[in-house]
Amino acid sequence: MSTPSLIPTLPGAAYVDPAVFRTEQERIFEQMWFCAVRSADLDKPGAWRTVQVGRESVLISRTRKGGVRAFYNICRHRGVKLCLEEQGEAARSFQCPYHAWTYDFEGKLIAAPNLTKMPDIDRDEYGLVKVHVREYLGYVWVCLADEPPSFEADVMGAIEERLGDVHAIDGYDVANLSLGRRIRYDVKANWKLIVENFMECYHCATIHPELTEVLPEFADGLAAQYFVGHGAEFGEDVKGFTIDGSEGLDAIPGVGEDQDRRYYAITIKPTVFVNLVPDHVIIHRMFPMAVDRTVVECDWLYLPSVVESGKDVTASVELFHRVNQQDFDACERCQPAMGSRVYANGGVLVPSEHHIGAFHDWVQERLGEGAS
Numbered sequence: 563m564s565t566p567s568l569i570p571t572l573p574g575a576a577y578v579d580p581a582v583f584r585t586e587q588e589r590i591f592e593q594m595w596f597c598a599v600r601s602a603d604l605d606k607p608g609a610w611r612t613v614q615v616g617r618e619s620v621l622i623s624r625t626r627k628g629g630v631r632a633f634y635n636i637c638r639h640r641g642v643k644l645c646l647e648e649q650g651e652a653a654r655s656f657q658c659p660y661h662a663w664t665y666d667f668e669g670k671l672i673a674a675p676n677l678t679k680m681p682d683i684d685r686d687e688y689g690l691v692k693v694h695v696r697e698y699l700g701y702v703w704v705c706l707a708d709e710p711p712s713f714e715a716d717v718m719g720a721i722e723e724r725l726g727d728v729h730a731i732d733g734y735d736v737a738n739l740s741l742g743r744r745i746r747y748d749v750k751a752n753w754k755l756i757v758e759n760f761m762e763c764y765h766c767a768t769i770h771p772e773l774t775e776v777l778p779e780f781a782d783g784l785a786a787q788y789f790v791g792h793g794a795e796f797g798e799d800v801k802g803f804t805i806d807g808s809e810g811l812d813a814i815p816g817v818g819e820d821q822d823r824r825y826y827a828i829t830i831k832p833t834v835f836v837n838l839v840p841d842h843v844i845i846h847r848m849f850p851m852a853v854d855r856t857v858v859e860c861d862w863l864y865l866p867s868v869v870e871s872g873k874d875v876t877a878s879v880e881l882f883h884r885v886n887q888q889d890f891d892a893c894e895r896c897q898p899a900m901g902s903r904v905y906a907n908g909g910v911l912v913p914s915e916h917h918i919g920a921f922h923d924w925v926q927e928r929l930g931e932g933a934s
Contacts, residue, residue, distance in 0.1 A: 568912065569919040572926070574905035577752040577897065582929070583853035584617075586753075590832050590928050592616035592706045595717050597834045597847050599702050600861060602741065604630060608652040608667065612645050614849055615706060620693055621645055622702055623652070625667040630697060632704045633690035638671065639663045644690070656690075665690050699836075700737035700863075701845070720830040726791035731828075731836075733816030736843050739863035742875045745883060747858040751893035752900070753833065753850040754925065756858065759889050760827070760835050760846075762915045769888045772881060776800050776807055777825055783914055793824030793838075803839040804877040810841040811868050811878060831924065837882065841865075842875075844882050854897055860886060 576582055598613040599622055610623035612635050619635035621644060635644050637658040644656055644665075655672060657664045664673040669690035677683065694705040696713050703717065712719075722728040749756060759765070766773060766780040774781040777794040796803070802810025803825065813822075817840045828836040835846035842864045849857040862879050899905055911919055 568910040569916060571908040571911055571918075572754070572922050573908045574900040574902065576925070577754060577900035578853060580853050583752075583850070585929050586850070586925075587616035590616075590925075591850065592618065593928075594707075594711060594832055595696065595703045595705050595713055596832075597701050597830070597845075598622055598632070598704045600741065601630065601697055601700050601702055601737070603649070604702070606651070608654070609649075610645060610652060610656075611649045612647070613704075614851060615704060618706060619643060620704055620706075621656070621690070622695075622704065623656075623667055630695055630702050631667065631669060632693035632695045632702070633669050634693065636691070637661075637663050638688045638690065639674070698737075699731075699845070700739065701847075717830055721828055721836075724790065724828045725826065730791075730821075731838070733818055733821065734814055734838055734843055735816050736836075736845075736863065738866070739814075739843060740866040740869040741861055742842070742864045742869050743862040743879045745860050745879075745886070747860065747886060747890055749856045749858055749890045749893060750854060751856060751890070751897040752854060753848055753856045754921075755893040755896050755900075756848060756856055756890070757829065757832075757921060758918050759893055761829055761918055761921060764912060764915055765892065769892060770885055772805055773885050776803060776881065793821060793826045796823040796825070802841065802878070803881060805880040805884065806877060808877055810839075811873060811875065812865050813840045814842075814865060831921075842878060846886075858886070858890070 592615065596615050598615065598620065599611045603611060604622065604624040607624050607626045610621060613620050613622065620632055621635040622630065622632045625631055637644050637660065639658065639661055642658055642660040644658055646659065655664050655666050662675055663671065666672050669692055671685045671689045694710045696703045698717060703713070718728050721731050725731060763780050764783045767783065770780070776797060778797045779794050797807065800807040802808060804810055822840050826838040830836065833848035833850070837844035842862055845861045845863065847859045849859070851857055862875065864875065868875070
């Protein structure tokens with residue numbers, strides 16, 4: 563019987579070459595659905611956030627009618643950045659800090675110095691350039707492509723591929739959970755290293771002692787994403803998904819018996835990780851800022867009653883916060899070696915990491931596509 567062969571990885575240049583990163587910005591982040599902000603962060607008309615998507619700054623805001631709109635964060639007059647901060651609240655409109663061109667929350671040009679003397683200016687045509695928007699799982703997703711890909715196939719399809727049924731996530735009622743904690747990590751590593759790390763558990767026994775105490779099967783090196791529909795089972799004496807295995811918080815009512823005491827991990831390409839446990843959901847959103855820098859925002863979501871009552875979520879948050887720190891430290895240790903001559907032709911994957919090989923194939927396929 564033949565021994566399973568090792569699988570080649572991407573070459574080292576894929577993680578350190580700025581030209582490769584620019585192509586990824588153009589053909590991945592700027593062409594796919596990108597999870598930008600949590601809907602609840604836009605809690606009133608005029609509330610806005612700016613997000614870096616590929617090479618572009620995107621402005622996302624709540625309208626007076628309660629809808630969400632997204633625009634390129636660029637004034638149509640001379641191209642100045644409209645909103646200079648990461649978040650804020652506009653009272654009535656967005657005004658350019660350079661020449662005071664002013665736009666309403668729907669993006670329409672409504673005022674500018676001497677505008678009445680220029681009757682040929684079309685207020686809609688010279689309004690802010692819109693970006694495609696969808697809301698799902700309580701988050702705002704944007705797409706910069708002229709013709710966006712199917713949201714159902716790319717985003718919802720990733721959930722179906724992992725869980726076996728797109729509706730298997732419904733019981734967690736993610737959109738109606740409340741934010742219990744948010745931690746932002748500034749990781750000095752290429753975004754693909756973070757994706758690869760999240761997808762496999764070959765490293766779990768080595769660097770995640772707390773996690774393998776709660777999820778003993780992870781010590782065997784097979785990630786929860788290895789089998790369709792499989793959730794890693796809590797240890798026999800573990801009461802909750804907490805740093806010490808102690809009791810968790812109020813369980814989400816819609817979680818089924820078959821999902822109880824189990825952990826599910828989902829990768830939604832290119833930049834989202836979803837983690838499901840009976841009493842909370844953890845969402846990671848990655849923002850690739852440079853070839854060797856990725857900002858990761860991690861949200862811990864609980865039942866509204868848990869957050870409103872002020873219950874202590876520390877034991878719950880600390881488990882995955884520690885996992886994040888361990889993972890990101892590993893990624894930062896990998897990053898410098900990607901430029902070594904030893905890694906010029908890449909490394910290898912063991913058979914249990916075959917799904918990372920599939921991720922590499924997907925990246926190469928995307929980079930081989932012509933830019934839209």
